[in-house]
Amino acid sequence: xxxxxxxxxxxxxxxxxxxxxxxxxxxxxxxxxxxxxxxxxxxxxxxxxxxxxxxxxxxxxxxxxxxxxxxxxxxxxxxxxxxxxxxxxxxxxxxxxxxxxxxxxxxxxxxxxxxxxxxxxxxxxxxxxxxxxxxxxxxxxxxxxxxxxxxxxxxxxxxxxxxxxxxxxxxxxxxxxxxxxxxxxxxxxxxxxxxxxxxxxxxxxxxxxxxxxxxxxxxxxxxxxxxxxxxxxxxxxxxxxxxxxxxxxxxxxxxxxxxxxxxxxxxxxxxxxxxxxxxxxxxxxxxxxxxxxxxxxxxxxxxxxxxxxxxxxxxxxxxxxxxxxxxxxxxxxxxxxxxxxxxxxxxxxxxxxxxxxxxxxxxxxxxxxxxxxxxxxxxxxxxxxxxxxxxxxxxxxxxxxxxxxxxx
Numbered sequence: 346x347x348x349x350x351x352x353x354x355x356x357x358x359x360x361x362x363x364x365x366x367x368x369x370x371x372x373x374x375x376x377x378x379x380x381x382x383x384x385x386x387x388x389x390x391x392x393x394x395x396x397x398x399x400x401x402x403x404x405x406x407x408x409x410x411x412x413x414x415x416x417x418x419x420x421x422x423x424x425x426x427x428x429x430x431x432x433x434x435x436x437x438x439x440x441x442x443x444x445x446x447x448x449x450x451x452x453x454x455x456x457x458x459x460x461x462x463x464x465x466x467x468x469x470x471x472x473x474x475x476x477x478x479x480x481x482x483x484x485x486x487x488x489x490x491x492x493x494x495x496x497x498x499x500x501x502x503x504x505x506x507x508x509x510x511x512x513x514x515x516x517x518x519x520x521x522x523x524x525x526x527x528x529x530x531x532x533x534x535x536x537x538x539x540x541x542x543x544x545x546x547x548x549x550x551x552x553x554x555x556x557x558x559x560x561x562x563x564x565x566x567x568x569x570x571x572x573x574x575x576x577x578x579x580x581x582x583x584x585x586x587x588x589x590x591x592x593x594x595x596x597x598x599x600x601x602x603x604x605x606x607x608x609x610x611x612x613x614x615x616x617x618x619x620x621x622x623x624x625x626x627x628x629x630x631x632x633x634x635x636x637x638x639x640x641x642x643x644x645x646x647x648x649x650x651x652x653x654x655x656x657x658x659x660x661x662x663x664x665x666x667x668x669x670x671x672x673x674x675x676x677x678x679x680x681x682x683x684x685x686x687x688x689x690x691x692x693x694x695x696x697x698x699x700x701x702x703x704x705x706x707x708x709x710x711x712x713x714x715x716x717x718x719x720x721x722x723x724x725x726x727x728x729x730x731x732x733x734x735x736x737x738x739x740x741x742x743x744x745x746x747x748x749x750x751x752x753x
Contacts, residue, residue: 381427388441392432395439410436420444467702496710499717503550509575510749511539512741513682514549515689516565516582516592518557519696523706532709533557534716535565538689539577540682542751544730544738548692548720549574553709559587566595576748578741579671579679581686583607589668598748603668605632606685612658624651631662632684637673641666676740678733695723 389400392412398404405411415430431441440446466474468485518533533556537549549569554561562585577599582588589601609628616624627647634640644662652659662669672684682688699719706712731737742749 381429384429384444388429388432388444391441392434392439396434410434410438418444420448470702496714499551499710499713502717503713505572507549507569507573508539508541509573511541511549511574511577512544512738512749513540513579513581514538514577515686516562516580516588517686517689517693519693520557521700521706521712522704523553523709523712525708529705530555532712533561534712535561536689536692537565537569538692540731542738542749544734546688546724546727546731548724551713551716551720553712557585559585559591562588563591563594566592570595578745578749579683581683581689582668583686584611584665600671601668602671602683603665604684604686605669605672606687608662608665608669612661615658616655620651620654624655627651632669634673637670640670640673676736678736679740682731682737692720692723695719 393399396405396408396410396412398408400412411434413433413435415432417428418431419426419428429444431444433439468488471488472485515538516535517538518535520531520533522529523532532553535550535552535554535557539547539549541547550565552561552565552568574596577592577596579600579602580592580596581602581604582592583604584607589603592599592601609632612628613621613625627643627650630643631640631647634643644666648659648663672680675683696716696719699722700715703715706715738749738751742751
């Protein structure tokens with residue numbers, strides 16, 4: 346949109362009268378008047394396009410619709426708050442694209458507010474940031490209204506169709522305090538981080554429930570299937586009881602690898618301080634073995650040495666061995682990816698950096714919105730496939746040739 350001769354003349358006149366920064370950038374300054382003039386010119390052009398004829402053109406006679414004056418609307422822009430004259434049509438069918446109905450912003454303000462929200466800033470912090478850096482005075486309600494629009498985006502994102510197959514999916518939960526029915530309770534935000542056939546990471550969804558449990562994970566898995574996931578080659582989980590069974594109820598062909606790091610941490614909690622160093626050394630011979638057969642031999646030796654002293658710890662390794670030992674069937678490149686859920690825990694650490702200023706969330710949706718925006722910001726760095734993916738997918742295509750159909 347070009348400046349008209351009239352606007353240029355007015356701009357030259359205004360600039361001649363500028364003697365202070367306020368005259369140029371203030372509430373009634375030249376810049377704001379220029380933005381207002383350009384915006385109203387764009388709105389007039391939109392109306393012309395909508396009606397199909399220029400203002401005062403004879404083609405408008407008996408056309409069935411015509412201009413019908415203007416209405417005033419206060420909006421926020423990068424230049425600050427200003428009033429725009431919005432043209433109207435007689436039939437009431439004109440919907441401007443520059444300032445859609447019910448929208449009170451033009452320019453990049455929405456994007457700035459949402460970006461700051463994604464960084465974990467509070468409504469008060471965002472208000473102060475806009476005032477200090479941009480000279481914009483906006484109310485907390487205005488900021489809340491913009492961030493509230495994210496709820497629709499979260500619902501759409503959470504309902505989107507997914508790939509039919511994921512090579513690896515990591516399941517984990519992160520916990521937050523949420524207010525519910527005048528009480529503060531701890532809830533789990535369930536996350537599923539998938540790696541697709543191209544080696545790209547993708548967060549498949551965020552679900553919130555009161556406590557982490559296999560029953561709720563079952564509903565999460567069912568949701569994934571309803572959204573198009575037909576198969577998962579390898580699922581990586583923590584030590585939650587009943588979780589492997591829940592996965593294989595929905596995806597019966599999936600190999601379930603229980604996180605070795607979780608198992609080690611849980612085990613060492615029950616080992617006396619004086620025995621930890623020696624026990625840890627003996628335990629390494631189990632989970633660092635090169636083959637499953639050797640690992641089982643080392644587990645037997647561990648039982649012989651420590652079984653009577655720590656039967657709960659050794660019994661846990663024996664009961665969970667089927668899921669703890671899955672990674673032995675794969676080469677080193679795949680083992681490094683699946684023996685632990687650290688990859689999704691890394692995402693959770695980044696979530697905590699964003700949410701550290703929030704000791705309490707007012708409701709589930711507020712938590713989902715913040716985690717969703719944090720994920721969008723974090724995922725910008727996920728442009729490359731995971732390390733050694735060409736070797737990994739080649740090996741998986743041999744093991745799962747019936748299920749993994751590579752497009753070459």
